[in-house]
Amino acid sequence: xxxxxxxxxxxxxxxxxxxxxxxxxxxxxxxxxxxxxxxxxxxxxxxxxxxxxxxxxxxxxxxxxxxxxxxxxxxxxxxxxxxxxxxxxxxxxxxxxxxxxxxxxxxxxxxxxxxxxxxxxxxxxxxxxxxxxxxxxxxxxxxxxxxxxxxxxxxxxxxxxxxxxxxxxxxxxxxxxxxxxxxxxxxxxxxxxxxxxxxxxxxxxxxxxxxxxxxxxxxxxxxxxxxxxxxxxxxxxxxxxxxxxxxxxxxxxxxxxxxxxxxxxxxxxxxxxxxxxxxxxxxxxxxxxxxxxxxxxxxxxxxxxxxxxxxxxxxxxxxxxxxxxxxxxxxxxxxxxxxxxxxxxxxxxxxxxxxxxxxxxxxxxxxxxxxxxxxxxxxxxxxxxxxxxxxxxxxxxxxxxxxxxxxxxxxxxxxxxxxxxxxxxxxxxxxxxxxxxxxxxxxxxxxxxxxxxxxxxxxxxxxxxxxxxxxxxxxxxxxxxxxxxxxxxxxxxxxxxxxxxxxxxxxxxxxxxxxxxxxxx
Amino acid sequence: xxxxxxxxxxxxxxxxxxxxxxxxxxxxxxxxxxxxxxxxxxxxxxxxxxxxxxxxxxxxxxxxxxxxxxxxxxxxxxxxxxxxxxxxxxxxxxxxxxxxxxxxxxxxxxxxxxxxxxxxxxxxxxxxxxxxxxxxxxxxxxxxxxxxxxxxxxxxxxxxxxxxxxxxxxxxxxxxxxxxxxxxxxxxxxxxxxxxxxxxxxxxxxxxxxxxxxxxxxxxxxxxxxxxxxxxxxxxxxxxxxxxxxxxxxxxxxxxxxxxxxxxxxxxxxxxxxxxxxxxxxxxxxxxxxxxxxxxxxxxxxxxxxxxxxxxxxxxxxxxxxxxxxxxxxxxxxxxxxxxxxxxxxxxxxxxxxxxxxxxxxxxxxxxxxxxxxxxxxxxxxxxxxxxxxxxxxxxxxxxxxxxxxxxxxxxxxxxxxxxxxxxxxxxx
Numbered sequence: 030x031x032x033x034x035x036x037x038x039x040x041x042x043x044x045x046x047x048x049x050x051x052x053x054x055x056x057x058x059x060x061x062x063x064x065x066x067x068x069x070x071x072x073x074x075x076x077x078x079x080x081x082x083x084x085x086x087x088x089x090x091x092x093x094x095x096x097x098x099x100x101x102x103x104x105x106x107x108x109x110x111x112x113x114x115x116x117x118x119x120x121x122x123x124x125x126x127x128x129x130x131x132x133x134x135x136x137x138x139x140x141x142x143x144x145x146x147x148x149x150x151x152x153x154x155x156x157x158x159x160x161x162x163x164x165x166x167x168x169x170x171x172x173x174x175x176x177x178x179x180x181x182x183x184x185x186x187x188x189x190x191x192x193x194x195x196x197x198x199x200x201x202x203x204x205x206x207x208x209x210x211x212x213x214x215x216x217x218x219x220x221x222x223x224x225x226x227x228x229x230x231x232x233x234x235x236x237x238x239x240x241x242x243x244x245x246x247x248x249x250x251x252x253x254x255x256x257x258x259x260x261x262x263x264x265x266x267x268x269x270x271x272x273x274x275x276x277x278x279x280x281x282x283x284x285x286x287x288x289x290x291x292x293x294x295x296x297x298x299x300x301x302x303x304x305x306x307x308x309x310x311x312x313x314x315x316x317x318x319x320x321x322x323x324x325x326x327x328x329x330x331x332x333x334x335x336x337x338x339x340x341x342x343x344x345x346x347x348x349x350x351x352x353x354x355x356x357x358x359x360x361x362x363x364x365x366x367x368x369x370x371x372x373x374x375x376x377x378x379x380x381x382x383x384x385x386x387x388x389x390x391x392x393x394x395x396x397x398x399x400x401x402x403x404x405x406x407x408x409x410x411x412x413x414x415x416x417x418x419x420x421x422x423x424x425x426x427x428x429x430x431x432x433x434x435x436x437x438x439x440x441x442x443x444x445x446x447x448x449x450x451x452x453x454x455x456x457x458x459x460x461x462x463x464x465x466x467x468x469x470x471x472x473x474x475x476x477x478x479x480x481x482x483x484x485x486x487x488x489x490x491x492x493x494x495x496x497x498x499x500x501x502x503x504x505x506x507x508x509x510x511x512x513x514x515x516x517x518x519x520x521x522x523x524x525x526x527x528x529x530x531x532x533x534x535x536x537x538x539x540x541x542x543x544x545x546x547x548x549x550x
Numbered sequence: 551x552x553x554x555x556x557x558x559x560x561x562x563x564x565x566x567x568x569x570x571x572x573x574x575x576x577x578x579x580x581x582x583x584x585x586x587x588x589x590x591x592x593x594x595x596x597x598x599x600x601x602x603x604x605x606x607x608x609x610x611x612x613x614x615x616x617x618x619x620x621x622x623x624x625x626x627x628x629x630x631x632x633x634x635x636x637x638x639x640x641x642x643x644x645x646x647x648x649x650x651x652x653x654x655x656x657x658x659x660x661x662x663x664x665x666x667x668x669x670x671x672x673x674x675x676x677x678x679x680x681x682x683x684x685x686x687x688x689x690x691x692x693x694x695x696x697x698x699x700x701x702x703x704x705x706x707x708x709x710x711x712x713x714x715x716x717x718x719x720x721x722x723x724x725x726x727x728x729x730x731x732x733x734x735x736x737x738x739x740x741x742x743x744x745x746x747x748x749x750x751x752x753x754x755x756x757x758x759x760x761x762x763x764x765x766x767x768x769x770x771x772x773x774x775x776x777x778x779x780x781x782x783x784x785x786x787x788x789x790x791x792x793x794x795x796x797x798x799x800x801x802x803x804x805x806x807x808x809x810x811x812x813x814x815x816x817x818x819x820x821x822x823x824x825x826x827x828x829x830x831x832x833x834x835x836x837x838x839x840x841x842x843x844x845x846x847x848x849x850x851x852x853x854x855x856x857x858x859x860x861x862x863x864x865x866x867x868x869x870x871x872x873x874x875x876x877x878x879x880x881x882x883x884x885x886x887x888x889x890x891x892x893x894x895x896x897x898x899x900x901x902x903x904x905x906x907x908x909x910x911x912x913x914x915x916x917x918x919x920x921x922x923x924x925x926x927x928x929x930x931x932x933x934x935x936x937x938x939x940x941x942x943x944x945x946x947x948x949x950x951x952x953x954x955x956x957x958x959x960x961x962x963x964x965x966x967x968x969x970x971x972x973x974x975x976x977x978x979x
Contacts, residue, residue: 360843377841380834392842400824
């Protein structure tokens with residue numbers, strides 16, 4: 030086993046930031062042709078370690094060996110030269126350029142001096158894509174590709190530059206379950222061809238599915254390395270969080286009350302004018318959670334936006350506690366005790382340049398006690414922050430810290446803290462735990478159950494099928510703008526719902542069995 | 551990639567080191583533990599450190615620009631065959647200081663002479679008002695290049711109304727004439743705001759157009775509608791009793807006081823009122839604003855109107871306090887200098903006040919500089935220095951490199967985003 034040196038060895042890497050040690054003597058070795066997962070909570074130091082490897086920041090102590098040779102990596106150019114490629118969580122692609130143009134960016138092939146030879150590049154990229162089994166046309170513009178395909182372009186980019194070690198930073202955070210499966214296929218193929226992969230994640234099931242070895246980091250230190258066959262989700266979660274974590278939500282019994290939200294024949298158009306919600310009927314009672322499963326982009330966003338007043342429905346009725354409130358503004362809806370955790374916390378949920386205290390009152394700034402007439406009441410705002418920060422375990426040096434300085438998990442807790450405080454009749458959750466670590470997910474799930482038990486009607490939209498199945502009292506599947514089936518929690522089978530998500534009603538006609546309530550065709 | 555993410559993980563790790571776990575949030579014992587975890591003193595940096603962090607870059611940019619201005623002064627006589635004059639920059643900057651603040655020695659004692667300082671204040675007043683106009687728009691994520699046009703509108707209407715009220719009681723004439731100018735500016739600012747809200751027309755494009763429209767319409771209106779008789783060029787009549795009262799010194803008029811009051815009014819508006827919160831939220835994240843129940847289109851139109859009001863007031867103050875009449879081409883620089891002032895002041899009202907005073911000082915002192923250097927350093931050098939200041943502010947990396955400044959976030963971060971954003975996504979809103 031030890032004939033060749035590992036392709037990468039990091040020894041005693043230490044990186045201190047003012048007031049904290051982000052990496053504390055980390056050792057990591059990656060063997061040739063292995064998928065090595067780096068597992069840890071948000072803020073555990075995974076990204077810092079990989080940024081050191083890629084030359085984006087310098088370590089205070091420690092050394093890096095590539096192929097057994099000491100390597101000094103001062104910047105990404107050094108890293109690329111040594112065969113290290115990185116695919117960032119947020120893609121570094123130019124949307125208006127083609128695949129080929131993006132891939133060769135910075136490494137342009139030149140025909141005549143000063144003239145770009147795109148044809149040559151396209152041929153080479155097509156060949157490379159072919160070899161990997163990617164169906165990608167190098168002449169297509171990036172903004173016409175799905176997120177999953179954009180990620181492949183990022184991978185192509187790294188391989189085109191001769192990467193032998195590929196670092197993927199949370200590659201599945203933005204993908205649908207299907208796309209995740211596909212990218213795993215790609216990674217396995219790459220591995221088969223001898224490429225080594227560092228796979229950064231905090232998702233236990235994925236790590237177990239793809240990795241050859243798993244190194245767990247907690248608070249800047251390596252707490253263990255495991256082989257998937259000899260470990261379990263439970264053990265990894267404990268290593269990662271440092272205590273026993275309950276991976277399954279204890280939902281308890283629901284006690285549905287009166288109908289809170291009722292939606293009839295709702296049609297909603299998206300920004301391009303396409304009808305993305307095409308006739309949705311649903312009812313949610315107080316004290317129950319309706320989960321909507323579905324592959325992202327099947328109209329969930331538009332449905333949610335129409336319910337909370339961010340988007341006007343073209344036809345249909347929305348009633349809250351029996352009162353018609355179709356097409357009311359966001360503010361009107363909020364006045365009826367709707368709370369809403371948006372799917373994209375950076376776009377909607379937070380003002381990143383604002384301190385935490387301002388973000389905590391973002392949707393109530395105009396009401397007492399936060400406003401007195403046209404004046405802000407800074408004292409009341411401060412008191413609310415003082416109350417909510419510990420209550421929701423938002424980890425921050427102070428209430429005046431900018432939201433942008435928080436980790437993703439803590440940012441989400443700010444949103445949840447704001448939306449979950451106060452009286453709630455209807456709670457709309459769009460991807461409430463996207464990109465969060467197990468500890469934070471557990472915390473937020475408990476809060477959701479608590480709100481349900483307090484009598485709120487909860488609508489949960491999530492691309493994480495597991496999350497929908499665990500939390501929901503009833504599960505609906507959304508496909509091409511319609512709810513194609515609704516099941517009670519006990520009858521919701523993972524398999525069948527997965528099929529419905531992928532193929533809609535067609536899946537039912539293949540004899541998968543009739544659900545309790547099929548939506549009217 | 552590195553910046554924000556790193557800080558994030560840092561905070562998290564620090565918090566974790568305190569020994570709380572997410573589960574315990576509801577347990578009282580854990581709450582206590584969390585309090586012990588302490589608010590590090592670094593939570594809110596002390597006032598002095600904060601001042602340095604925000605002002606280091608502008609101050610260094612000014613010094614850099616002055617240094618390059620000095621080099622220019624050394625080179626230019628050599629090029630034009632007047633020989634090498636090593637003391638020229640000292641003479642020039644000395645005169646600039648003397649012309650803008652005078653000799654401190656003459657301030658005190660019998661009949662103290664504050665004339666130079668007074669000139670600085672008078673020059674600064676419209677720049678501060680105009681700078682506030684641009685800065686407020688920046689806060690809402692808008693780049694109001696149209697202050698020049700709003701200034702002209704304010705100047706014109708203040709002049710016309712002022713001339714009409716030339717004979718009535720000054721206590722009546724002055725506020726009405728000021729109001730006329732301010733409202734004209736507000737109306738002219740509302741147009742691009744409304745267009746942006748309704749149609750998504752980018753305010754940079756519309757305000758540039760509206761600047762030309764204002765200049766040309768007013769030129770026509772002046773000569774064909776309101777020109778006073780008995781002058782060799784088209785101008786409005788005498789403002790008589792509408793002239794702003796002089797508060798102290800030879801020429802420090804009411805408009806100077808108004809400019810300083812406006813600084814604190816806008817500061818109060820932005821920081822203490824719900825409207826200010828709405829303006830800042832729309833500027834920082836229009837999507838989050840919509841989500842919070844704010845109507846961005848309304849705020850955009852309102853902000854542009856207030857911005858225009860300030861621009862119009864700047865024009866009114868210049869006419870009623872200094873010029874005395876409206877003619878084509880007066881104070882044409884103010885509208886654009888206001889952008890520089892806002893950028894240098896980083897859209898902060900107090901910063902704008904400081905930047906406005908500095909540029910007022912430049913304008914007040916430039917004449918003496920030209921005279922004392924025997925025309926070897928012409929007033930245009932001041933324009934070069936102003937331009938250089940903006941260059942260094944925008945290309946802040948130069949200053950950072952030289953001074954190894956860790957001023958964390960970019961100098962004009964928000965403003966540059968405003969200037970550059972949404973060009974590719976016209977009409978998306």
